[in-house]
Amino acid sequence: MGELKNLREQQESIVARAKEVNRKIYLAGLGAYSKVEGTSGELFDKYAEAGATELGEAAAGKPKALLAGRGLLKAAGELVESAPEKRKELYQRFLETGRKERGEKAEATSEYLLAGIGAVLTAREESQKLFNDLVSAGEQRA
Secondary structure (H helix, E strand, O other): OHHHHHHHHHHHHHHHHHHHHHHHHHHHHHHHHHHHHHHHHHHHHHHHHHHHHHHHHHHOOOOHHHHHHHHHHHHHHHHHHHHHHHHHHHHHHHHHHHHHHHHHHHHHOOHHHHHHHHHHHHHHHHHHHHHHHHHHHHHHHO
16 A cells, blocks of 8 residues: 555656646746847847948938848848857857866866867756746746
8 A cells, every 4th residue: 555655646746846847838938928029129129220320321211120131130240250259269168167077087088078068068057047037037927
């Protein structure tokens, strides 16, 4: 009889855990929707303003969507230009994280392996932060 009780308790625990995970996923989705809803208008206005600046006097009378498209293209171009520097910074960040994780063993570890370890750890940490932020935003919205 005790074995059946333990099995039932495990089942109830699994169901409770599944409900909690489901609730967090729902809240994260709600939080993502809230963040998008809040920032999409701001981004549109920012890109429209950048497009108007780019076109100067020729922007007068142009639709806001056209100006926003022009601003988005400018921002994308700037991102492409800064990509090599950002890639280098990110690689160094991964390398440092890998070194910290390996500790004394880092000296005998390949640089690429250290960067790989750092990338995995960084991705795990950043994704957990993002998920927690989205759950928090969802809780505020709910």
